[in-house]
Amino acid sequence: MFYRENGQFKSSYRADQQIFPIRQDRIFMLGLLAAAFVLVPLLASNYFLQAILIPFLILALAAIGLNILVGYCGQISIGSGAFMAVGAYAAWNFGVRIPDLPLVAQILMGGVFATLVGVVFGVPSLRIRGLYLAVTTLAAQFFMDWAFLRIPYFTNYSPSGNVSVPALSAFGIPVQTPVQRYLFVLIFVVVFALLAKNLVRGAIGRQWMAIRDMDVAASVIGIRPVYAKLTAFAVSSFIIGVSGALWAYIHLGSWEPLAFDLNRSLQLLFIVIIGGLGSIVGSFFGAAFMVLVPVFLTNVPHLFGFTLAVDTASHIEHMVFGALIVFFLIVEPHGLARLWSIGKEKLRIWPFPH
Amino acid sequence: MAFFLETLFGGLMTGMLYSLVALGFVLIFKASGVFNFAQGAMVLIAALAMARLSEWIPAWLGLESKLLGNILAFMVAAVFMWLIALAIERWVLRYLVNQEGTTLLMATIGIAYFLDGMGQIIFGSSVYSIDVGMPKDPAFIMDSIFEGGLLISLEDLTAAVVAALLVAVLAFFFQYTSTGRALRAVADDHLAAQSIGIPLNRIWVIVWTVAGLVALVAGVIWGSKFGVQFTLSTAALRALPVVILGGLTSVPGAIIGGLIIGVGEKLSEVYLGPFVGGGIEIWFAYMLALVFLLFRPQGLFGEKIIDRV
Numbered sequence: 288m289f290y291r292e293n294g295q296f297k298s299s300y301r302a303d304q305q306i307f308p309i310r311q312d313r314i315f316m317l318g319l320l321a322a323a324f325v326l327v328p329l330l331a332s333n334y335f336l337q338a339i340l341i342p343f344l345i346l347a348l349a350a351i352g353l354n355i356l357v358g359y360c361g362q363i364s365i366g367s368g369a370f371m372a373v374g375a376y377a378a379w380n381f382g383v384r385i386p387d388l389p390l391v392a393q394i395l396m397g398g399v400f401a402t403l404v405g406v407v408f409g410v411p412s413l414r415i416r417g418l419y420l421a422v423t424t425l426a427a428q429f430f431m432d433w434a435f436l437r438i439p440y441f442t443n444y445s446p447s448g449n450v451s452v453p454a455l456s457a458f459g460i461p462v463q464t465p466v467q468r469y470l471f472v473l474i475f476v477v478v479f480a481l482l483a484k485n486l487v488r489g490a491i492g493r494q495w496m497a498i499r500d501m502d503v504a505a506s507v508i509g510i511r512p513v514y515a516k517l518t519a520f521a522v523s524s525f526i527i528g529v530s531g532a533l534w535a536y537i538h539l540g541s542w543e544p545l546a547f548d549l550n551r552s553l554q555l556l557f558i559v560i561i562g563g564l565g566s567i568v569g570s571f572f573g574a575a576f577m578v579l580v581p582v583f584l585t586n587v588p589h590l591f592g593f594t595l596a597v598d599t600a601s602h603i604e605h606m607v608f609g610a611l612i613v614f615f616l617i618v619e620p621h622g623l624a625r626l627w628s629i630g631k632e633k634l635r636i637w638p639f640p641h
Numbered sequence: 642m643a644f645f646l647e648t649l650f651g652g653l654m655t656g657m658l659y660s661l662v663a664l665g666f667v668l669i670f671k672a673s674g675v676f677n678f679a680q681g682a683m684v685l686i687a688a689l690a691m692a693r694l695s696e697w698i699p700a701w702l703g704l705e706s707k708l709l710g711n712i713l714a715f716m717v718a719a720v721f722m723w724l725i726a727l728a729i730e731r732w733v734l735r736y737l738v739n740q741e742g743t744t745l746l747m748a749t750i751g752i753a754y755f756l757d758g759m760g761q762i763i764f765g766s767s768v769y770s771i772d773v774g775m776p777k778d779p780a781f782i783m784d785s786i787f788e789g790g791l792l793i794s795l796e797d798l799t800a801a802v803v804a805a806l807l808v809a810v811l812a813f814f815f816q817y818t819s820t821g822r823a824l825r826a827v828a829d830d831h832l833a834a835q836s837i838g839i840p841l842n843r844i845w846v847i848v849w850t851v852a853g854l855v856a857l858v859a860g861v862i863w864g865s866k867f868g869v870q871f872t873l874s875t876a877a878l879r880a881l882p883v884v885i886l887g888g889l890t891s892v893p894g895a896i897i898g899g900l901i902i903g904v905g906e907k908l909s910e911v912y913l914g915p916f917v918g919g920g921i922e923i924w925f926a927y928m929l930a931l932v933f934l935l936f937r938p939q940g941l942f943g944e945k946i947i948d949r950v
Contacts, residue, residue: 363743411931415938416946418676418742422885423934425878426927433924437917503948549878553750560747598766602758609754616748617736 290634306484323473328466336465339578344469344476345534347574350558351483351567352526357556358565359487360519361499362412366424367555369408369431370524371531372547374401376441378532379450383443390457394475394532401528402521404431409520413513416502428549435544451541468537475533479526484567486522495519496565527555561615563624572623580608647792648911649904654797656903657804661859662880663887663895664808665852670889671828672848673734675745679753681877683722683853685869686760688860690718692769692869711773715861722853723846725756730846757874766871771864800862807858808896811851815892820847828890879923882930888943898930898941905929 290311297303307313331340353367378397381388388396408427412420435441435448442450455462462471486492494515497505506512535542554577562573584604619625662684669677694714704710729752737748815821826834827844835841860869863876883902887894909925939946 357743363746411935415931415934418746418889419885419934419938419940421676421746422881423927423931425881426924426931429924429927433920437920501950504950507950557747557750560743564743599762602762602766605754605758606762607758609751609756609758612751612754613733613748616740616744616751617733620737620740620744 289637290631291636306481306488320477324470328470331466331469333465336469339582341465341469341472341538342534343574343578344472345530345538346555346558346577347571348476348479348533349527349530349555350562350570350574351480352523352530353555354559354562354565354567354570355483355487355495355526356519356523357559358563358569359492359499360495360516360523361502362409362516362519363418363421363556364424364523365421365549365552365556366408366427366431367527368547368549368552369427370401370405370527371534371551372431372435372544373404373524374398374528374531375535375542375547376435376450377401377528379452379535380441380443382452390455390462390536394529394536397532398525398529401531402525405520405524405528406517409517409524412516412520425549428552432544432548447543449541449543452536455536462537472533472537475529479529480567483522483526487567491515491518499565557612561612561622563622566622566624568627569622569624572627576623580611584608648907650793651797652904652907653900654794654801654903655907656883656900657801657896658859658862658899659880659883659903660896660899661804661807661855661862662876663883663899664811664892665855665859666877666880666884667887667889667892667895668811668848668855669852670884671892672824673827673845674742674831675734675749676742676889677852678746678749678877679756680852680856680880681874682753682756682760683725683856684860684863684876685871685874686725686756686764686860687718687722687853687857688771688864688869688873689760689764689769690721691715691857691861692771692864693764694718695771696769707772715857718857719854722857723850726846726849726853729849730842734845735842753874757871761871769864769869771861771869773861773865796866800866803858803862807855808892811855812892814851824848879926882926885940886930886933888940890944891940891942894940894942901933902926902929 290309292309295308295310297308302308307316327336327340349367349371352370353364356362356364356367374394374397376397377400378393381396382390382393404427408424411423415423439445442448455468457471460467462468487495494505494510495518497508497510498512498515498519502512505515531547535546539546558570558573558577560573561576562571563569581604584607585600588600615622662680665680665683666677669675669680691714694717695711698704698713698717699707699710702713704713733748733752737745815825823834823839823844824847826837826839827841831841834844859876860873863873867873880899883895883898885898886902887896887898906922906926906929910922913925914921933941937943
């Protein structure tokens with residue numbers, strides 16, 4: 288009743304092909320952006336910004352990157368943490384070795400290096416497919432873990448292997464308080480989400496999806512698998528690299544290679560699957576789920592007046608988390624994004640059943 | 642030369658251990674098409690069960706004999722693995738029939754999390770030891786050929802022999818029993834198998850139980866070698882390159898892949914490691930598998946992948 292496209296006539300191709308063809312969607316998105324940019328900084332507490340919103344946004348960005356590879360191009364990757372690490376360490380090395388490089392340029396250079404590494408590790412995908420490929424992406428993960436731990440050049444010969452960033456500022460504006468950092472991340476996320484959304488609905492996105500659905504058939508109709516697969520690896524690694532740099536710079540501040548280990552990769556894969564494969568908005572849902580569930584699980588026992596030993600609590604968290612993942616896969620294998628579109632469809636015809 | 646041979650033997654025996662874990666992967670993948678990421682968690686929970694039960698059972702029953710305690714603990718742990726297999730079939734697999742490989746893979750990662758948590762809640766999360774009387778002292782062989790002989794760890798040798806025996810028993814089970822024949826039928830084509838009256842659900846329980854038993858044996862061996870602790874669940878990560886190198890669907894592939902990876906790892910660590918800073922074992926195994934796969938994308942012994950449009 289409230290959400291329907293009646294009376295919205297398109298009179299040009301431009302209008303027909305815009306990102307959000309329905310007016311209500313446009314209003315909703317503008318409202319959401321306004322709230323994110325204006326209301327949240329005014330109202331949210333520091334804890335909320337630091338512990339929930341900033342990790343949520345960065346993980347969502349990383350998940351968008353991974354979703355391009357896994358959800359749109361169909362190449363399963365369990366090594367995305369490695370590309371986050373490459374982004375983080377490349378950005379940090381540029382910052383240390385070229386003193387006057389601006390912050391944004393550092394972060395983007397992190398993305399560029401992640402792209403290079405991503406394309407190198409994407410080359411086997413031309414020959415190896417499916418689960419075999421998924422396992423070989425672990426090569427990237429373990430190789431990068433090892434490289435950042437054992438090659439002292441990457442950590443600028445820091446004795447503990449721990450590196451940290453100095454006080455940040457972009458374009459002369461400091462990026463230090465939680466609100467400033469939140470806005471900095473938000474700008475990145477909005478820009479890249481728009482970029483990704485436009486890529487996946489353009490020619491290149493269609494090529495990716497054709498490769499995903501069946502690569503032999505796609506190559507028969509004239510899509511070059513080399514080009515399509517490698518661009519997917521490149522774009523995906525770039526976005527993941529940028530998110531890795533943001534995670535390190537903005538969220539962690541100081542970090543060691545363990546911050547980007549296999550668990551991070553699995554976490555990103557969970558976000559993509561729970562959110563919905565092949566859906567940009569799903570990446571946000573998945574990230575929200577991934578950030579909120581642990582917070583929820585740690586706080587629930589307190590509400591009921593239990594206090595658990597720290598290790599028991601973390602084991603229970605593990606169990607509940609594993610069970611929730613299985614539950615979600617059983618109930619909605621297409622992820623939260625599918626629930627969202629079902630909801631929209633229901634709203635469109637409400638209050639009538641059909 | 643003697644040193645090279647020692648490294649080679651060491652590699653072969655480590656390789657047998659990898660094969661043992663890899664075998665669990667292959668069994669489940671063949672029968673149900675599930676890439677079981679939880680195999681490592683199963684090894685951990687089986688080893689934890691074995692370690693704690695071999696303490697608890699003699700204490701409850703007032704047994705003196707260590708051997709009897711170990712045997713009882715092994716049997717109870719085996720029953721425990723069977724219960725886990727039942728639960729996984731009943732509450733997870735049954736609902737996920739005909740889902741895509743990715744979804745199933747994710748579900749097993751969920752199972753892995755669950756088992757990791759559950760095992761540590763039930764059995765505790767410190768470091769435990771398993772003592773099944775494996776010989777700890779090294780032995781020297783062939784001292785007539787080489788000066789001082791070759792150093793061989795008897796513990797590794799026992800483990801390799803046990804692993805080889807287990808593989809032989811499994812091969813026999815698959816080849817010559819009616820259940821084994823049913824399992825192979827399901828692996829070949831589960832729709833056809835179902836249509837001639839093979840109950841899929843029961844086959845899955847059997848396969849997961851067998852994989853659980855393999856995990857138990859692997860857990861006992863690894864556990865008595867390195868101690869039972871959380872890091873045992875990374876055993877699966879060591880076995881993954883073995884699985885893809887040998888081919889996801891091939892039991893002999895798991896064995897030969899394990900040997901190749903075991904030897905490759907040891908030789909690279911000894912001869913290459915010092916130049917690049919050591920600790921290269923784990924990624925070297927993956928790189929080795931990657932290089933092999935570039936030439937044979939289906940693994941050494943996997944079924945040829947045929948694409949039809």
